[in-house]
Amino acid sequence: MGKGLTTRRMVVAGVLGAISILLGITRLGYIPVPTPAGNATIMHVPAVIGGIIEGPVVGLIIGLIFGVSSFLNASIPLFKDPLVSIVPRLFIGVVAFLVYIGLKRFNKYVAIGAAGFFGSLTNTVFVLAVAVARGYFTLPVALGVAIANGLPEAIVSVIVTLAVVAPWKKIGASRKKKSKIS
Amino acid sequence: MTRFEWSRKITIGHYIPIDSIIHRLDSSCKLLGFTVLIVAIAFCNSYFGNVLFFTFALFLFVLSRLPIRYGLSGIKPAIPFMVILAVLQLLFYGGGVTASGTVYIHYSFLLITSDSVRLVVVSAMRFVEIILVSSVLTLSTPETELMHGMERLLKPLKYIRFPVHQFSLIIMIAVRFVPTFAMEMEKLMKAQASRGAAFGTGRWWQIIRRTKDMFPLMIPLFRSAMARADDLVLAMECRCFVPGQSRTTYRRGKARSRDFSFLLIIIGFSLFALFYPFPG
Amino acid sequence: MAAEPIIDVQHLEHTYMKGTPFVHQALTGVSITVYSGECVAIIGHTGSGKSTLVQHFNGLILPQKGKVIVDGADLSDKKTDMKGLRQKVGLVFQDPESQIFESLVGDEIAYGPFKMGWPIKDVRDAVKGAMEMAGLPFDAMKDRPTAALSGGQKRKVALAGVLALKPKILVLDEPTAGLDPRSGMELLGRLKTLNEQEHLTIVFISHHLEEVAYLADRIYVLDHGKNIGEGSPATLFSNKKMLEKYRIGTPETVDILYRLQDAGFSVNVAHYGIAEVASQICSILEHGPRRDRYDTV
Numbered sequence: 103m104g105k106g107l108t109t110r111r112m113v114v115a116g117v118l119g120a121i122s123i124l125l126g127i128t129r130l131g132y133i134p135v136p137t138p139a140g141n142a143t144i145m146h147v148p149a150v151i152g153g154i155i156e157g158p159v160v161g162l163i164i165g166l167i168f169g170v171s172s173f174l175n176a177s178i179p180l181f182k183d184p185l186v187s188i189v190p191r192l193f194i195g196v197v198a199f200l201v202y203i204g205l206k207r208f209n210k211y212v213a214i215g216a217a218g219f220f221g222s223l224t225n226t227v228f229v230l231a232v233a234v235a236r237g238y239f240t241l242p243v244a245l246g247v248a249i250a251n252g253l254p255e256a257i258v259s260v261i262v263t264l265a266v267v268a269p270w271k272k273i274g275a276s277r278k279k280k281s282k283i284s
Numbered sequence: 285m286t287r288f289e290w291s292r293k294i295t296i297g298h299y300i301p302i303d304s305i306i307h308r309l310d311s312s313c314k315l316l317g318f319t320v321l322i323v324a325i326a327f328c329n330s331y332f333g334n335v336l337f338f339t340f341a342l343f344l345f346v347l348s349r350l351p352i353r354y355g356l357s358g359i360k361p362a363i364p365f366m367v368i369l370a371v372l373q374l375l376f377y378g379g380g381v382t383a384s385g386t387v388y389i390h391y392s393f394l395l396i397t398s399d400s401v402r403l404v405v406v407s408a409m410r411f412v413e414i415i416l417v418s419s420v421l422t423l424s425t426p427e428t429e430l431m432h433g434m435e436r437l438l439k440p441l442k443y444i445r446f447p448v449h450q451f452s453l454i455i456m457i458a459v460r461f462v463p464t465f466a467m468e469m470e471k472l473m474k475a476q477a478s479r480g481a482a483f484g485t486g487r488w489w490q491i492i493r494r495t496k497d498m499f500p501l502m503i504p505l506f507r508s509a510m511a512r513a514d515d516l517v518l519a520m521e522c523r524c525f526v527p528g529q530s531r532t533t534y535r536r537g538k539a540r541s542r543d544f545s546f547l548l549i550i551i552g553f554s555l556f557a558l559f560y561p562f563p564g
Numbered sequence: 565m566a567a568e569p570i571i572d573v574q575h576l577e578h579t580y581m582k583g584t585p586f587v588h589q590a591l592t593g594v595s596i597t598v599y600s601g602e603c604v605a606i607i608g609h610t611g612s613g614k615s616t617l618v619q620h621f622n623g624l625i626l627p628q629k630g631k632v633i634v635d636g637a638d639l640s641d642k643k644t645d646m647k648g649l650r651q652k653v654g655l656v657f658q659d660p661e662s663q664i665f666e667s668l669v670g671d672e673i674a675y676g677p678f679k680m681g682w683p684i685k686d687v688r689d690a691v692k693g694a695m696e697m698a699g700l701p702f703d704a705m706k707d708r709p710t711a712a713l714s715g716g717q718k719r720k721v722a723l724a725g726v727l728a729l730k731p732k733i734l735v736l737d738e739p740t741a742g743l744d745p746r747s748g749m750e751l752l753g754r755l756k757t758l759n760e761q762e763h764l765t766i767v768f769i770s771h772h773l774e775e776v777a778y779l780a781d782r783i784y785v786l787d788h789g790k791n792i793g794e795g796s797p798a799t800l801f802s803n804k805k806m807l808e809k810y811r812i813g814t815p816e817t818v819d820i821l822y823r824l825q826d827a828g829f830s831v832n833v834a835h836y837g838i839a840e841v842a843s844q845i846c847s848i849l850e851h852g853p854r855r856d857r858y859d860t861v
Contacts, residue, residue, distance in 0.1 A: 107450040109527050110517045116457025117513040121505065123458060124465045133495050144502065151506065163451070167458055174418060177358065178365040179411035182418075183326050237403045243372055254495050261499065265667065266506040269711035281670030281706050282678075283688045288624055468662075474624045475663040478655040479725055480647060480679035500675065503665035 107159065115160045118148035119167035126171045133258070135250050142251040144258050145172065146194050150221035153195030154202045154214060154267055161195015168194075180238050190228030197224040210273045211264070218263030219256050226252035288474050298354075298419075299426045306348035307424045311433030313543035317550040318421040324554035325413050331402065332562035334409040340553060341416035348424050358415045366411065370404045431455055450527055461512070468508055469501065476500045569633075570733060570765050571598040571621060576630035577789075578616050590616040592789035593630070598733075603759045603766040605776040607812065608786030614769045615658075617786065618735050621767070622653035635732060651680060654731030658738045660722035661715065669695075669713070669721055670706035676729045687728075694728035697762070699754055716747030723751075727758075734758065736768040740775060752779055773815040777801070777836060785812060798834035817841045824848065 125131025125145045132141035145168055153161025169188035172181055181187040198221030205213035230244040239247065306314070325337050345355055374396060386398040425433070435452040442448050473483060483497055578591040590613045598604050606614050619625045620632050623639055623646045632639040635652055657663070666672040673694055677687040692702045698720040710721065726734070739755065740748035752775055758764045759779075770776050776783060777797050785793035785800070787810050793800060801807070801818045814822065818836045821844070825831055831844050 107447050107454075107527055109520050109525055110513075112450050112454050112527060113457060113513045113516045113520065114510075116454045117461055117509045117516070119454065119458030120461035120465055121509055124462050124469065127462075128466065128469070130469065130501070133491060133498070135491060144498065147502070147506075163454055167455070174422060177361045179362060179369055179407060180365075182362075182411045182414045184322060184414075185326055236407075237373065238369060238407060239372070254491055258495055258498060258502075262502050262506065265499070265503045265665065266510065269507075269667075269709075270510055281668040281674070283670050283674050283684065283691055283706065471657060472663055474619065475655075475657045475660065477624060478622055478650055478657070479663075479676035480650060480729065481675075482647065482679075500663070500665045504663055508662055 111156045111160050114156045115152060115163045115167075118152045118160075118164050122146075122148040122164060122168040123171045126168070126175045133254050135254065142254045142258075144255065144262065146191065146222060146225040146255070147218075147259050147262050149191065149195040150198040150218055150259055150263055151266055153198035153221065154217050154263070155270065158196045158199045161199050162192050163195075165191040165194045165196075180233060183236060183238075185236060186229055186232050186238070190225065190232055193228055194221050194225050197221055210271065211268060214267045214271075214273070215260050215264050218260040221263075222256040222259035223252065226255060288470060288477070298422050300350060300354070300423050301426075302349055304347060304349040304424065306344065306420060309546055310540065310543040311425055311429040312436040313433075313547045314421065314425060315430065315433040316437055317547045318417060320554055321417055321550050322414055324558050325410055325417065328410065328558055329402075329406055330562050331405070333557040333560075334406055334413065336553075336557040337413045338409060338416075340557075341413045341420075344420045345416055348420050350420065350423050354423055355416045355419045358419055359412055362411070362415075366408055370408060373404045373407070374400060427459060431459065447528060449529075457516075461509075464512075465505065465509065469505055472501050472504050568600045569597045570600040570635055571596070571767070572631070572633040573597070573617070573620065574631040576617070576620065576627055576632060578613075578620075578625060578628050580616075582628075590789055594786065594789065594791050595630075596784050596791055596794070598765060598767055600765055601759075601763050603755075603779055603781045604768075605780035605783045606767065606769045606786060607771070607773070607776060607783060609811075612786040613789040614786055615737055616789075618655065618737060618767065618769060621733070621735050622650045622655045624655070647680070651676075651729045652731055653733045653735060654726035654729055656723060656726050656734070656736040656739065658741055660726075661718035663725075664710050664718060664721060667709055667711070668706070669700070669708045669710055672710055672721055673724045673728050676725060680729065690728045690730060691724070693730075694724040694726075697727050697754070697758060698724035699750065700724060716743055716750070719743060719747070719751065723754075731764070733765045733767065736766070738769055738771065740770075740772065748775075755779060773813055773818075777815045777817070785810065798836070801836055802833040804833075820845075 122145050125143070125148075131143050131145045133144070135142045146165075149161050149164040149168055152164040166188070169191035172191070173184055173187040176182045176187060198217040201220045202213050202217035205216050226248055230239065230248055233239045234241060234244050309317075321337075321340075325334075328334055328337060345352055387395065388398065388401070389396040422430075431452065434455070435448065438446065438448045438451065473481075477483065481497065481500055483501075573594055573596045576591050576594045577589070579587060579589045581587050592613075594613065594617055596604075596606075596617075606617065608614050616625065620627060620639065621634055623644070627640050634649060637644045637649060639649075664672050666675065670691060673691045674687050677690045682690065691706070695702045695705060700717070700720050710718070713721065723739075734755075736755070740751055743751065755766060755768070756779055759766045766779075768779070780797055782794065782796055783800050784791050785806075792810065793803070793806055795803075801814060804822065806812070807814055815836060817838055818833060820841060821831045821833045821836060824845075825833065829848050831848070835841070835844065
């Protein structure tokens with residue numbers, strides 16, 4: 103990874119930030135889950151992808167864009183609090199990047215999936231931690247939300263991240279797969 | 285019925301072009317002032333402070349001459365969540381980690397104290413205040429102005445080697461590409477629907493099905509975003525774009541004394557409401 | 565041609581963004597009829613409403629004003645089964661390869677049939693049939709990763725993904741746009757075979773008059789949301805006045821014939837096939853061209 107914001111990094115950050123905003127304002131990025139934290143979302147996936155392919159700074163900036171847009175578009179009290187909606191989001195891409203860098207020596211494909219998983223988990227855990235600290239939720243409620251929202255979010259994140267990043271990095275799954283109709 | 289025809293309708297900003305003192309404020313002062321206000325509200329835990337902030341938020345709305353229904357429309361859809369949140373906080377928070385304050389009700393697991401009531405009331409008020417304040421900001425400022433304001437606001441950070449230009453350009457690209465991707469997404473939805481996909485028809489408990497429904501949209505959307513990024517990088521480099529090189533701007537904002545006094549008032553007010561030792 | 569109309573559009577209007585400052589009327593009164601087994605081309609300038617029109621055929625856009633009847637089903641009727649309609653009318657969008665999301669070719673093509681809830685054996689047969697129609701060998705291609713395909717192959721996969729639903733009508737929005745000429749020609753050949761041998765009704769949008777001349781039985785010309793002309797390629801291409809008025813342009817062969825005509829030679833513009841044009845030119849050469857006008861030809 104080179105240093106600084108190259109043209110490529112700026113553009114990738116901008117373009118993925120755009121997706122994050124789009125998913126937020128159109129509500130297409132939501133999986134309705136009945137919890138007090140509202141819907142499960144996949145708006146954090148751009149930050150994860152940005153972090154993996156262009157490094158922590160890009161991941162952080164996309165996280166910031168996601169955070170601000172989620173703050174401005176929030177219609178539930180929890181996310182109208184900038185400490186909940188912005189601060190935790192900064193770490194998503196950074197964690198995804200660290201996980202990917204740490205694991206890519208062993209197996210790149212697994213590293214991408216794991217980055218998707220932990221990036222998503224970062225979002226869930228940090229948001230809920232702040233929410234508990236700020237008195238919105240108690241611990242048991244937060245744990246419930248973590249499972250009801252966090253799990254689908256993490257699964258979607260893994261699948262989308264793999265499907266997007268693996269071909270982009272020209273990595274195939276290690277074992278040969280067969281289509282469902284075989 | 286036009287279920288698929290939504291991409292033309294999306295808007296990022298919600299700017300309403302009327303004239304008022306708030307509309308005329310210099311965007312960088314306005315942005316800074318409102319940010320300070322929002323952060324101050326987020327940290328305010330006292331009843332009195334919140335009443336002050338609430339009054340101030342209403343005052344800003346009146347000053348901006350925006351119809352108050354725009355502010356209220358942000359609150360209405362949130363009411364169910366506010367109620368659920370309030371009930372949860374009321375029922376469980378008292379029994380949580382820090383049970384303090386005067387005990388009102390104590391019945392088996394149920395423990396309601398003055399602190400938990402305060403929490404419920406204060407977080408509901410904070411929410412309403414922030415909705416009002418952020419609506420005034422977004423309703424009275426065009427998005428391009430917001431971006432220019434942000435760029436000018438960040439300018440001093442250049443001296444600590446923060447990449448102000450690059451950062452602003454990223455935000456600009458992000459905002460610029462939202463409508464493009466909206467069209468892309470609409471086309472994808474139509475294309476997949478033509479192959480038998482039925483979006484948004486699963487019941488709310490069919491979480492797995494609804495989750496699966498996302499893949500035919502999200503995966504192509506991200507891929508096309510990456511492809512577009514590649515094209516844009518090429519186009520920028522062909523035009524000799526150098527990251528960080530200083531660029532001139534077409535619009536030049538200039539803060540006047542009026543803008544600075546607005547900023548001072550907001551900061552002074554926020555500090556007062558936050559730190560004045562109100563009784564109770 | 566068979567006489568039974570399969571798509572019947574009467575006085576169709578469509579306005580985007582009704583009630584906003586960005587209101588735009590894309591269709592101002594279109595009436596077209598497509599008969600079963602036909603291959604119909606829709607031509608017209610960008611913004612003439614072609615894409616809006618074809619999206620009515622499978623109910624992606626429902627008629628605001630006017631009537632759309634597809635295979636006996638009235639689309640204004642709320643009870644019309646949309647899923648069934650979309651199975652019957654296969655719509656292939658522009659750059660359809662951008663919709664590919666599965667990692668394996670077979671799964672991608674099977675997406676539609678699975679969504680229809682067909683049993684796995686039927687899905688397999690449908691995918692196999694569709695792949696063969698699109699020119700993808702089933703056994704060799706079904707387990708290939710989609711990411712590693714070429715542009716032409718991706719388009720075939722996308723086409724197969726629609727054909728796998730066994731549609732009665734295939735609607736294509738600029739099927740060859742963005743393909744290299746060779747893949748484009750191959751695709752057109754396949755469409756012709758589908759139309760002639762599988763008796764699939766085909767409606768396609770095109771800017772390429774060569775491809776319209778090659779494929780279409782009949783052409784509709786759209787302009788500003790209205791159909792302004794209709795007819796077989798032969799009648800349409802010989803209507804020079806209309807071609808000029810709406811600046812539609814002509815296939816190269818027709819262009820050559822018109823130039824010969826202008827130069828004073830007697831040619832038949834209705835016979836614009838490459839072989840026919842060649843033989844017309846040959847006969848002119850045999851009977852001796854008029855030397856004085858030769859340079860303008």
